[in-house]
Amino acid sequence: MDVYYKDLDSAKENAAKEALKYINDAEIIGVGTGSTVEKFIDLLSRVYNDYRDRYFTASSIDTMLKLRKIGFKVLHQSIVDHMDVYIDGADEVDGELNMVKGGGAALTLEKILAYYSRKRVFIVDYTKIVKYLGEKHPIPLEVIPQALAMVYKILKDKGYNPTIRYPVKGKYGPVIADTGGVIIDIRPGRIDPLKLEMELKTIPGIVETGLFINFADIVIVGYKDKVDVRSRARSFYEK
Numbered sequence: 001m002d003v004y005y006k007d008l009d010s011a012k013e014n015a016a017k018e019a020l021k022y023i024n025d026a027e028i029i030g031v032g033t034g035s036t037v038e039k040f041i042d043l044l045s046r047v048y049n050d051y052r053d054r055y056f057t058a059s060s061i062d063t064m065l066k067l068r069k070i071g072f073k074v075l076h077q078s079i080v081d082h083m084d085v086y087i088d089g090a091d092e093v094d095g096e097l098n099m100v101k102g103g104g105a106a107l108t109l110e111k112i113l114a115y116y117s118r119k120r121v122f123i124v125d126y127t128k129i130v131k132y133l134g135e136k137h138p139i140p141l142e143v144i145p146q147a148l149a150m151v152y153k154i155l156k157d158k159g160y161n162p163t164i165r166y167p168v169k170g171k172y173g174p175v176i177a178d179t180g181g182v183i184i185d186i187r188p189g190r191i192d193p194l195k196l197e198m199e200l201k202t203i204p205g206i207v208e209t210g211l212f213i214n215f216a217d218i219v220i221v222g223y224k225d226k227v228d229v230r231s232r233a234r235s236f237y238e239k
């Protein structure tokens, strides 16, 4: 078991190391949330002088605090109109580089930051690769708190097996995202990601979904002793 965790640690670190290559020319850098991103931030701290003049923004308070602690210039998201590059992790990645995200409850800001970035790079360890989205990880949704029971019921009626996410410790009551919503995780079984995304986005009360379709430009998959860099060309219709 210990060996497995060490492997995973190196896999995350290798992916994070490779991602450093993508921020060289960026003036404004968006940074996501999670344990793989933590590795990235740790590596950044070791090359602080190379990036001290850049601007950072982040998908969570947690990442903002970590970047500030190192001494980086961190901008609140509300005053950033684009990023040159966005680096984030993911919970699942399929063969078309579509992803499930939101294991850290930061999905709404993650989708916003990724969308408004000129380049989007995702760093994952090899366990995140799946045949279809929702295979291993539930699909998180951010929901307006006042709509919780209504949204929960409709998701249940549709057979999507919703559960309200609770923290492991440190707080009573549901997980509240930095953006103010409650997180509902759904397990809809094998899905058509785009169809499900479109359906979920029409349900009032759902702020955002953890389905990231056509968001990745680059996915760096880390292994114990190598990385596999996968890329996707944006279609004419994508931003």
Ligand code: 5RP
Binding pocket: 032, 033, 034, 035, 036, 037, 088, 089, 090, 091, 100, 101, 102, 103, 104, 105, 106, 107, 110
């Ligand atoms: C946070 C996320 C994370 O990127 C995702 O959960 C992956 O995290 P980790 O790198 O810890 O596996 O979407 O909302």
